[in-house]
Amino acid sequence: MFTPTTHHHPIESFSESSLKHLHSSESDHTNGNNVSPAKTCSNEKKQKKHKILFLDAYDSFSNNITSLLTTLLDDVDVYVLSIDSPLLDPTSPDFGKRFRRELAQYTAVVCGPGPGSPDNDADVGLMNYVWQLTAAEEADGEKGGEGGALLPVLGICLGFQSLVKYGGGEVKRLKRGLHGMVREVLHLPHGSGEGDGEGNGSSSIFRGVQPFKATLYHSLCGDIGQHEVSDADWEEGGAKWKPIERCPDLLPLAWVEEKREDGEVERILMGVKHMKKPFWGLQYHPESVCTEKEGNKVIENWFKEALSWNEKKKRVVVEVAEGERLAHQATKPSLLSMLQVPVGDEHMSFSTTSERNKMWWERMGTRPEHRSVTVRLPYGVQVSDVVEELGLDGSDKVVVLESANAAAAASSRADVRGRYSIIAAGLEEALRLEYHTGDEYATFKLQQINGLQVDLSERVFLGSYGGIWGLMASFHGTRSLGSGVELPDLPFLGGFIGFITYEQGLSDIDIRLETRPHHRPDVCLAWVTKSVVIDHSLGLAHIQELYSSDASLGDAAWMRSTADRLVSVSAHHRHPFLNDLPSPAKKVKTRHPSTSPSIQTPLIPEYEAKVKACQEFIAAGDSYELCLTDQTKITRPLSDMIPSTFNRKQQQQRRSSSPIPSSWHLYKTLRSRQPAPFASYLRLGGATLVSASPERFLTYNRHGRCSMRPMKGTVRKSEAVSTLEQAEKILHVPKEEAENLMIVDLVRHDLHSICGAGHVEVSDLLKVEEYQSVFQMITVVEGQLPPTSDEKRYTGLDVLAASLPPGSMTGAPKKRSCELLQQIEQNSERSLYSGVVGYMCVSGRGDWSVTIRSLFRWDDERVTVQGQGADSQSEEEHEVWHIGAGGAVTILSTPEGEREEMFTKLAGPLKVFADLG
Numbered sequence: 001m002f003t004p005t006t007h008h009h010p011i012e013s014f015s016e017s018s019l020k021h022l023h024s025s026e027s028d029h030t031n032g033n034n035v036s037p038a039k040t041c042s043n044e045k046k047q048k049k050h051k052i053l054f055l056d057a058y059d060s061f062s063n064n065i066t067s068l069l070t071t072l073l074d075d076v077d078v079y080v081l082s083i084d085s086p087l088l089d090p091t092s093p094d095f096g097k098r099f100r101r102e103l104a105q106y107t108a109v110v111c112g113p114g115p116g117s118p119d120n121d122a123d124v125g126l127m128n129y130v131w132q133l134t135a136a137e138e139a140d141g142e143k144g145g146e147g148g149a150l151l152p153v154l155g156i157c158l159g160f161q162s163l164v165k166y167g168g169g170e171v172k173r174l175k176r177g178l179h180g181m182v183r184e185v186l187h188l189p190h191g192s193g194e195g196d197g198e199g200n201g202s203s204s205i206f207r208g209v210q211p212f213k214a215t216l217y218h219s220l221c222g223d224i225g226q227h228e229v230s231d232a233d234w235e236e237g238g239a240k241w242k243p244i245e246r247c248p249d250l251l252p253l254a255w256v257e258e259k260r261e262d263g264e265v266e267r268i269l270m271g272v273k274h275m276k277k278p279f280w281g282l283q284y285h286p287e288s289v290c291t292e293k294e295g296n297k298v299i300e301n302w303f304k305e306a307l308s309w310n311e312k313k314k315r316v317v318v319e320v321a322e323g324e325r326l327a328h329q330a331t332k333p334s335l336l337s338m339l340q341v342p343v344g345d346e347h348m349s350f351s352t353t354s355e356r357n358k359m360w361w362e363r364m365g366t367r368p369e370h371r372s373v374t375v376r377l378p379y380g381v382q383v384s385d386v387v388e389e390l391g392l393d394g395s396d397k398v399v400v401l402e403s404a405n406a407a408a409a410a411s412s413r414a415d416v417r418g419r420y421s422i423i424a425a426g427l428e429e430a431l432r433l434e435y436h437t438g439d440e441y442a443t444f445k446l447q448q449i450n451g452l453q454v455d456l457s458e459r460v461f462l463g464s465y466g467g468i469w470g471l472m473a474s475f476h477g478t479r480s481l482g483s484g485v486e487l488p489d490l491p492f493l494g495g496f497i498g499f500i501t502y503e504q505g506l507s508d509i510d511i512r513l514e515t516r517p518h519h520r521p522d523v524c525l526a527w528v529t530k531s532v533v534i535d536h537s538l539g540l541a542h543i544q545e546l547y548s549s550d551a552s553l554g555d556a557a558w559m560r561s562t563a564d565r566l567v568s569v570s571a572h573h574r575h576p577f578l579n580d581l582p583s584p585a586k587k588v589k590t591r592h593p594s595t596s597p598s599i600q601t602p603l604i605p606e607y608e609a610k611v612k613a614c615q616e617f618i619a620a621g622d623s624y625e626l627c628l629t630d631q632t633k634i635t636r637p638l639s640d641m642i643p644s645t646f647n648r649k650q651q652q653q654r655r656s657s658s659p660i661p662s663s664w665h666l667y668k669t670l671r672s673r674q675p676a677p678f679a680s681y682l683r684l685g686g687a688t689l690v691s692a693s694p695e696r697f698l699t700y701n702r703h704g705r706c707s708m709r710p711m712k713g714t715v716r717k718s719e720a721v722s723t724l725e726q727a728e729k730i731l732h733v734p735k736e737e738a739e740n741l742m743i744v745d746l747v748r749h750d751l752h753s754i755c756g757a758g759h760v761e762v763s764d765l766l767k768v769e770e771y772q773s774v775f776q777m778i779t780v781v782e783g784q785l786p787p788t789s790d791e792k793r794y795t796g797l798d799v800l801a802a803s804l805p806p807g808s809m810t811g812a813p814k815k816r817s818c819e820l821l822q823q824i825e826q827n828s829e830r831s832l833y834s835g836v837v838g839y840m841c842v843s844g845r846g847d848w849s850v851t852i853r854s855l856f857r858w859d860d861e862r863v864t865v866q867g868q869g870a871d872s873q874s875e876e877e878h879e880v881w882h883i884g885a886g887g888a889v890t891i892l893s894t895p896e897g898e899r900e901e902m903f904t905k906l907a908g909p910l911k912v913f914a915d916l917g
């Protein structure tokens with residue numbers, strides 16, 4: 001039936017050789033983006049730049065500060081050293097000397113924000129040694145000038161509190177934390193009375209600055225006796241300030257007046273200056289997206305003060321070769337630049353390289369070519385119809401990434417209204433990359449070749465790749481379609497599709513995992529060479545294939561036969577909204593009680609106690625926001641276990657005779673109940689995922705433009721809240737906006753770590769969107785990958801590797817929050833939930849969603865259930881489904897509110913079992 005020349009046949013196009021090499025890659029690095037180009041600097045110029053050392057206390061906003069310093073100040077490079085850098089061990093005998101030698105290389109130091117308290121030495125690490133520097137010590141040789149080892153320092157938030165403590169002040173808890181709150185910072189514009197420690201009055205770093213609004217992220221605050229001053233004296237600020245005995249050297253510069261519920265005003269210190277040393281501190285976050293630009297003047301003034309202090313003290317900053325510096329650049333090197341093997345030589349690292357394995361390796365074709373057939377789908381045909389027509393609904397290897405809200409666009413005001421859906425086909429013959437977090441090797445697997453069962457598997461040791469991400473980058477690198485190639489404008493042409501678990505994300509941020517009782521993959525990606533991309537707006541299906549021209553692989557027979565099937569596929573359900581509701585036949589089937597699912601939801605008192613535990617950590621300064629989650633377990637008789645050797649007819653018979661709805665049925669029900677832009681159905685690597693995710697994690701295009709879309713702030717639809725306007729009223733309140741803002745600043749930090757200073761911007765802040773059962777607040781953060789040489793280039797994988805686990809599922813600061821959540825959630829694995837699902841196309845594009853509003857199970861997780869009644873002697877194996885749900889806990893949360901939010905999110909996926917029995 002495949003006759004491209006007949007006019008009646010609805011084939012739109014057939015393209016086999018549309019990939020022209022353009023011999024120009026220049027245009028690829030710019031995409032009309034309006035971010036400033038990377039600062040380029042020759043080595044010679046680099047020598048002359050000022051260098052600032054940033055001491056990183058594991059905050060999730062650090063890179064935003066380094067970006068601000070780099071872009072705001074003239075000719076500045078920022079280097080980063082963590083507060084507990086193993087390169088500078090305070091217990092080693094030559095620590096003091098080594099530390100001073102390192103510091104001598106910088107114009108100034110910034111001590112950053114972070115979790116914890118200055119009362120805990122481990123939380124501030126090296127900061128303590130910075131404050132203790134003296135003019136009596138030598139810096140490095142004689143270079144320190146009159147200032148000895150001293151150098152200008154700015155403390156921010158935790159760094160500020162650490163300075164207050166050093167100066168004799170106390171660090172206390174605020175009446176209530178102010179995370180993500182935006183407040184007006186008050187100060188004396190002319191800053192009289194501020195000295196440089198030797199009576200030479202220098203002007204305040206707040207000089208010439210109008211009062212401005214700034215974001216706060218703290219639970220703790222500095223007390224230098226400011227509450228002991230009368231209001232009248234305080235209003236006159238520094239002029240009337242008389243230091244209290246225990247902190248004689250600290251001068252207040254700025255403050256926030258916080259009116260509390262008890263009517264009292266808390267005078268919260270926002271800026272201090274040390275009178276004897278060139279040290280300043282700011283409690284607010286100058287780098288937050290919501291801190292007003294006026295606040296930048298404070299940073300500029302600080303740097304001017306720093307330079308003039310150095311000049312006055314004749315301090316000479318020591319120049320060293322790059323390799324001698326202990327601190328590193330703020331931007332991470334690209335995954336490809338870290339490889340110790342040539343890109344694409346993975347088979348060299350196979351644990352056993354037999355000729356046979358070499359052959360299948362080569363068969364996986366580097367330098368693929370792309371061809372496609374486009375057909376018009378008959379009216380009303382849905383993604384599910386296509387999946388079923390292709391017989392994928394019963395397969396144990398299938399991936400469907402569906403824009404399930406495309407059809408429901410009319411009823412939804414969600415702005416991500418997916419246009420495309422992607423169906424991966426032929427996964428039995430696709431190479432699969434699997435990695436269990438913590439292993440030293442990854443495994444490539446191949447089940448079939450030309451329909452023959454081969455079950456090949458080959459381990460690749462990761463040492464020379466710098467880890468799993470390096471291997472992925474290398475593999476992808478040789479299989480990508482070069483940047484100078486003209487490609488069809490589709491989201492996916494072929495490439496990696498799969499999932500990454502939350503636990504892999506934890507290990508990416510150096511969190512150790514408890515020993516786990518299984519060996520399931522945490523990274524599971526299929527190399528998809530056959531796929532169908534459905535364009536919902538045009539009603540087209542693009543049937544496409546990646547092939548190796550040199551491997552003489554087939555003759556496009558699969559594309560042709562698939563095209564034939566799709567042009568005649570019939571829609572099972574004409575009306576998009578009624579589509580895929582469970583068929584009545586399924587519903588009326590009577591079932592033995594033991595076949596009903598058994599459901600175990602989180603216990604209310606326990607969940608509420610966990611919310612309180614989160615809030616206690618937040619009040620102590622250990623976290624600003626914690627995304628608490630819990631899991632519901634559903635056990636039911638085995639559903640999907642249909643032998644893959646069955647033909648399509650046998651499979652269908654088996655399925656229709658089984659009283660247990662298959663996972664595909666669960667998916668169809670969920671996607672019709674909750675049409676979501678990032679719905680997905682996956683069976684891969686022993687996992688089955690049924691997802692109705694509304695949240696995009698990360699997408700990137702061929703030109704390195706990246707976009708993340710954190711979602712925070714949820715309100716359930718009800719009679720009282722049914723319109724967008726009503727939802728906006730509820731969500732545009734400080735609590736919800738703060739929740740979102742914290743994750744926005746965190747996501748900016750993650751993006752900055754790859755895109756670099758000045759290449760990240762927020763394009764849509766705090767926007768409310770409508771979904772089927774909830775309203776959600778989202779923000780769009782965008783970044784541009786740096787241009788580099790081809791073999792060291794950055795790709796979307798760099799951003800993905802640097803940003804997991806998704807910040808919206810962790811809270812901030814990410815690392816400490818995840819550690820606390822491990823404790824609070826009692827080390828229970830989140831697994832697929834809180835991870836990501838998506839693809840990395842050979843074109844360089846990618847799109848990943850956060851795995852939420854979903855259910856998943858593992859093939860190897862079974863429980864034995866005792867039969868009931870007459871069957872009580874019998875034992876039956878049941879499968880176990882998991883549904884994760886939760887929400888962000890802040891200091892303003894209530895245990896009841898959080899519990900309700902968790903149950904609201906759980907309700908949709910859970911009701912699928914109730915609907916289907």
Ligand SMILES: C=C(O[C@@H]1C=C(C(=O)O)C=C[C@H]1O)C(=O)O
Pocket residue numbers: 627629695711712713714808809850852853884885886887888905
């Ligand atoms: C934790 C979940 O959702 C996350 C938490 C949200 C919130 O706190 O408002 C919103 C979207 C997700 O990032 C979940 O769906 O289980």
Ligand SMILES: NC(=O)CC[C@H](N)C(=O)O
Pocket residue numbers: 112113114115116117156157158159217218219220221620621622
């Ligand atoms: N952002 C920060 O540095 C916070 C500092 C400290 N952990 C607090 O909560 O007060």
